[in-house]
Amino acid sequence: MNALTFTLKNILKFSVNCSALTPNSLENKSITDIANIKVIYGSNSVPVTDLFDITGSDATHIVFKNTSNKMDYIGAHMSSGNITIEGNAGAYLGFTMKNGEIHCTGSVESYAACNMVGGLLKIDANVGDFLGAGSEGLRKGMRGGTVIIKGNAGDRVGDQMRRGLILIEGNAGDYCGSRMIAGTIGVLGNVGAYTAFNMHRGTLLLKNTPSLHATVQDCGTHTLPYLSLLFKSFKKYNTPFSQLSSQRVQRFVGDAAYKGNGEILILNA
Amino acid sequence: MMMLLNTIQIDDTFAEAFNMRGTRVIITAQNLKWAYHAANAMTGFATSVIGCGVEAGIERELSPEETPDGRPGVSILMFAMGSKVLMQQLETRMGQCILTCPTAAAFSGIEGEDKISLGKNLRYFGDGFQTSKLIDGKRYWRIPVMDGEFITEETTGMVRAIGGGNFLILATSQPAALAAAEVAIEAMKKVPNVIMPFPGGVVRSGSKVGSKYKTMFASTNDAFCPTLKGATNTELSPEIESVMEIVIDGLTFEDIALSMKVGIEAICNLGADSGVKRISAGNYGGKLGPHLFKLHDILNGSNS
Numbered sequence: 001m002n003a004l005t006f007t008l009k010n011i012l013k014f015s016v017n018c019s020a021l022t023p024n025s026l027e028n029k030s031i032t033d034i035a036n037i038k039v040i041y042g043s044n045s046v047p048v049t050d051l052f053d054i055t056g057s058d059a060t061h062i063v064f065k066n067t068s069n070k071m072d073y074i075g076a077h078m079s080s081g082n083i084t085i086e087g088n089a090g091a092y093l094g095f096t097m098k099n100g101e102i103h104c105t106g107s108v109e110s111y112a113a114c115n116m117v118g119g120l121l122k123i124d125a126n127v128g129d130f131l132g133a134g135s136e137g138l139r140k141g142m143r144g145g146t147v148i149i150k151g152n153a154g155d156r157v158g159d160q161m162r163r164g165l166i167l168i169e170g171n172a173g174d175y176c177g178s179r180m181i182a183g184t185i186g187v188l189g190n191v192g193a194y195t196a197f198n199m200h201r202g203t204l205l206l207k208n209t210p211s212l213h214a215t216v217q218d219c220g221t222h223t224l225p226y227l228s229l230l231f232k233s234f235k236k237y238n239t240p241f242s243q244l245s246s247q248r249v250q251r252f253v254g255d256a257a258y259k260g261n262g263e264i265l266i267l268n269a
Numbered sequence: 270m271m272m273l274l275n276t277i278q279i280d281d282t283f284a285e286a287f288n289m290r291g292t293r294v295i296i297t298a299q300n301l302k303w304a305y306h307a308a309n310a311m312t313g314f315a316t317s318v319i320g321c322g323v324e325a326g327i328e329r330e331l332s333p334e335e336t337p338d339g340r341p342g343v344s345i346l347m348f349a350m351g352s353k354v355l356m357q358q359l360e361t362r363m364g365q366c367i368l369t370c371p372t373a374a375a376f377s378g379i380e381g382e383d384k385i386s387l388g389k390n391l392r393y394f395g396d397g398f399q400t401s402k403l404i405d406g407k408r409y410w411r412i413p414v415m416d417g418e419f420i421t422e423e424t425t426g427m428v429r430a431i432g433g434g435n436f437l438i439l440a441t442s443q444p445a446a447l448a449a450a451e452v453a454i455e456a457m458k459k460v461p462n463v464i465m466p467f468p469g470g471v472v473r474s475g476s477k478v479g480s481k482y483k484t485m486f487a488s489t490n491d492a493f494c495p496t497l498k499g500a501t502n503t504e505l506s507p508e509i510e511s512v513m514e515i516v517i518d519g520l521t522f523e524d525i526a527l528s529m530k531v532g533i534e535a536i537c538n539l540g541a542d543s544g545v546k547r548i549s550a551g552n553y554g555g556k557l558g559p560h561l562f563k564l565h566d567i568l569n570g571s572n573s
Contacts, residue, residue: 163403182401184402201400203402222417223417224411224417224418225338225340225374225417225418225420226338226402226409226411226418226420228338228339228340229337229338229402229404229409229420230402230404232337232339233404233405261397261398261400263400
């Protein structure tokens with residue numbers, strides 16, 4: 001069976017909510033049924049077939065082609081299967097995703113992996129603000145799963161993140177790990193200002209030492225045995241993080257302004 | 270029916286064993302020396318549930334490739350008559366023996382439907398500075414200590430197990446009995462999933478149930494005491510001067526049976542010239558324990 005493929009027909013004028021097009025929601029549906037599913041396009045509700053050409057039949061693997069950064073909520077609430085996005089994606093990619101895998105070959109707008117619970121999200125280019133954060137009004141961000149960004153990430157990565165793993169091979173913007181509750185964020189590039197702002201717990205694993213604010217304190221350089229367990233868990237991913245081996249790190253703790261016990265570990269100190 | 274193995278008599282009898290609860294813990298450290306320090310402390314004073322609460326021992330050494338954190342280590346098995354005692358003893362021994370041992374870390378060594386605390390409560394030693402990490406679905410605790418950080422997995426599995434498999438080595442002298450026991454233990458150490466919890470794996474003070482004294486619920490097994498041959502209803506022939514017992518706890522019936530087979534065959538390979546004349550086993554008439562390890566069946570490979 002060929003992957004169920006949605007090819008965008010025309011350039012989108014408005015945002016389209018793609019949350020209905022996940023492997024678990026399309027399982028056992030005929031092509032006709034899928035074509036007639038209504039999606040929110042701007043302020044209207046339109047059939048899928050008005051926006052996409054549909055080919056293939058294997059709903060466990062969905063492919064989006066000729067994509068746009070106005071395609072929001074791809075993979076939202078997804079609990080199984082695979083989604084491949086050949087191009088860019090809009091906001092809220094993998095929103096509350098529970099299981100399965102999403103691979104986007106292009107760049108992604110804000111709020112990717114927002115409220116994510118499980119599964120794997122891979123983005124080959126850049127991602128906007130609030131990666132792995134909580135959606136508006138919620139006090140917990142990402143609660144599980146793994147996110148791998150090959151490019152750069154915007155501001156507020158992991159804002160209020162509760163659990164899970166975010167690996168960024170490029171740079172991250174300001175307020176990385178802000179209000180973070182737990183989990184792990186790794187950045188091989190540079191991070192912006194106010195890293196670990198109001199951080200409660202969790203780990204920031206950084207290649208380069210950032211300019212830290214006064215309420216993040218230096219605890220010295222140490223060999224941390226738990227890093228062998230963490231690095232071992234990276235081995236299964238195709239990322240430079242899988243090459244990490246040195247358990248020698250400089251450890252900062254904060255944010256003291258929040259009585260925080262979060263840690264910033266500078267690799268190969 | 271008489272059975273001889275390399276001229277050594279195998280009694281037509283059986284070992285009687287009991288249901289227990291068991292767990293396995295992997296101890297790692299900077300090197301094997303310190304892994305053994307930790308493991309020896311944790312399995313110390315754990316020879317018999319009668320007086321120690323648990324029976325525990327080192328199962329085997331682990332190479333760095335076999336341990337979760339890539340350091341050398343050992344696996345230990347711990348058995349108790351009930352889950353509550355096992356949980357209490359594990360937590361106590363973790364706190365006093367592993368937490369305290371330089372560079373040591375502890376990890377779950379067995380999966381089971383029941384989970385018991387390894388570092389779940391020990392984490393409070395961190396006084397608020399402890400942190401947890403969920404890695405590949407397993408929760409670990411990092412407790413800051415004076416040598417750096419103590420790492421422990423939150424829980425380990427608890428499984429149904431069997432304790433009290435045994436056999437007796439009857440020899441013409443004490444040195445002969447002990448030498449044969451040592452040979453058996455060396456062979457049995459290669460069998461996975463079992464431990465021989467007594468000192469060096471060998472017991473010299475096998476017991477019977479009950480005593481002439483009201484406060485004692487176990488007392489010396491006078492029928493196998495060579496110095497009482499003329500004073501009690503002895504099981505020993507005139508030439509027997511010493512008896513040693515090997516007790517085995519294991520995760521399954523098959524594990525214990527294999528261990529007994531390996532141990533007895535190792536002794537019999539020594540031949541009667543070693544001074545060993547008979548192999549027997551301890552039981553209570555089959556009335557107390559649900560698991561009967563029949564020596565002839567084990568050696569014939571027909572045990573079940």
